[in-house]
Amino acid sequence: MHSMSEEFQSLGFPEGKRYNSFVGYFKRKYGERLQKIVLDAGFTCPNRDGTAGRGGCTYCDNAAFHPSYSTPGKSLRRQLDEGIEFHKVRYRTTEHYLAYFQAYSNTYAPLERLKQLYEEALSHPQVVGIVIGTRPDCVDEAKLDYLAELAEKHVVIVEYGIESCYDVTLRRINRGHDFETARRAVEMTAERGIDVGVHFILGLPGETRQMMLDACRMINELPVRSIKFHQLQIVKGTRMEREYAERPEDFERFSLDEYLDFFVDMLERLRPTLSIERFVGEVPPRFVNETPWGLIRNVELLRLLDRRLEERATWQGRKL
Numbered sequence: 097m098h099s100m101s102e103e104f105q106s107l108g109f110p111e112g113k114r115y116n117s118f119v120g121y122f123k124r125k126y127g128e129r130l131q132k133i134v135l136d137a138g139f140t141c142p143n144r145d146g147t148a149g150r151g152g153c154t155y156c157d158n159a160a161f162h163p164s165y166s167t168p169g170k171s172l173r174r175q176l177d178e179g180i181e182f183h184k185v186r187y188r189t190t191e192h193y194l195a196y197f198q199a200y201s202n203t204y205a206p207l208e209r210l211k212q213l214y215e216e217a218l219s220h221p222q223v224v225g226i227v228i229g230t231r232p233d234c235v236d237e238a239k240l241d242y243l244a245e246l247a248e249k250h251v252v253i254v255e256y257g258i259e260s261c262y263d264v265t266l267r268r269i270n271r272g273h274d275f276e277t278a279r280r281a282v283e284m285t286a287e288r289g290i291d292v293g294v295h296f297i298l299g300l301p302g303e304t305r306q307m308m309l310d311a312c313r314m315i316n317e318l319p320v321r322s323i324k325f326h327q328l329q330i331v332k333g334t335r336m337e338r339e340y341a342e343r344p345e346d347f348e349r350f351s352l353d354e355y356l357d358f359f360v361d362m363l364e365r366l367r368p369t370l371s372i373e374r375f376v377g378e379v380p381p382r383f384v385n386e387t388p389w390g391l392i393r394n395v396e397l398l399r400l401l402d403r404r405l406e407e408r409a410t411w412q413g414r415k416l
Contacts, residue, residue: 104411107368114405115363115412118322118373130251131187132196132227133179135172137213141201141231148233148272153259154335155269155297155328157383172213176220194251195220196227203230203239203254210239218250225251227293232256232281233273244288253322254285255293261311265300269336279318286319293373294320298358299328301339301346305358308348312365316416323370325362326377327355329384337385352389356404363405368413375401 110120122130142148170178172195180193195217203210214226226246235254246252258278260266266274278294285292296315298308315323327350330340340347350358359375366372376397381387405411 104414107411107413109368109412113402114410115401116368116371118371121322121371126251128192129187129190130192130194130224131183131190132194133176133183133223134196134198135175135179135217136199137172137197137202139197139200139202139204141204142233143231143270143272144200151270151335153269153271154339155300155331157331157334172216173220176217176223180222191222192224193220193222194225194227194253195223196229198227198229201231201234202228204234207238207242211242214246218246225253227253227255229255229257229295231273232258232278235281235285237284240284240288240290243285243290247288247290251291253291253293255295255324256281256285257295259295259297260300260303261296261314262303262307265303268302269300275314282318282320291322292318292320293322293324294318295324295326297326297328298362299348299350301336301343303348305348308358309361309365312362316365316367316370321371322373323366324374325359325372326374329377329379330386331379331383332385349388352392352400355389356400359401360404360408360410363412364410364415366412367416368411370412372412 104114107116109116110124111117113120119129141152144150144152176193176195183190183193195214197213197217205213214228217223217226228243243252243254256278258275259269259271261275263274282292282294294315296311328347330337355376363372374394376394378394381391
């Protein structure tokens, strides 16, 4: 019979952690830290232009997620150069970078246009790969075949915003696609040997804590490599801000202490092979009416998560 510590050590999590950290996975796979440079390539999204809907998702203000160097008026080369300068201050030893097409839906254009943009980014001497943030309803076989070709020579990660496993929630937030569309997009991408990441928001209206925990089963079944979670942040000027003012009882809100415990509950239910890229989101304070956790930085939150896992003597996947 294994002791608890032996069982957790045998999972081989990076850096002695109690969960599978994405940074650790990356270092093991590529032998170095690869820093993402966020790009705005001027895309829109089918949920804004009328194809799938109008007005976008109810929680969305894309400006809230942008670093200062990333603006669509600048060429990709300039955004990359400025992004590398920006990150050099913090990560002095980083030599290679990933071009992160982040703003809106970055496969939402004809294939020829996508080829031009991706190849322009990959031509930068310090860029070794691309990360493409997009929606599950914005890919098709031809685009994925092209990305599979790119992945033979470069790092290629496709990151899908799924946000929730529940269709009732997806309708309520005006997402414009259902969970089955997300599942199929993820499967089509993984079938081609492309690394897949997914994104979920915790605390969307109508979802109880139990629903969020139950979603882990559906997440575990997706053939994805990495996952990002954000706590819901109510951004000023969005439709969700109005909805929250009118029906606050429909929203699960977490204190920092509650969120740490809740996320540990989630980790226990997530398969150990899933790399955790983020467990919280940071929106600049000017975009929100309240910062209930104070101005605490991501690095400190990661320390608190490590400590909570240790205090509870638990680890990712323990309850599977």
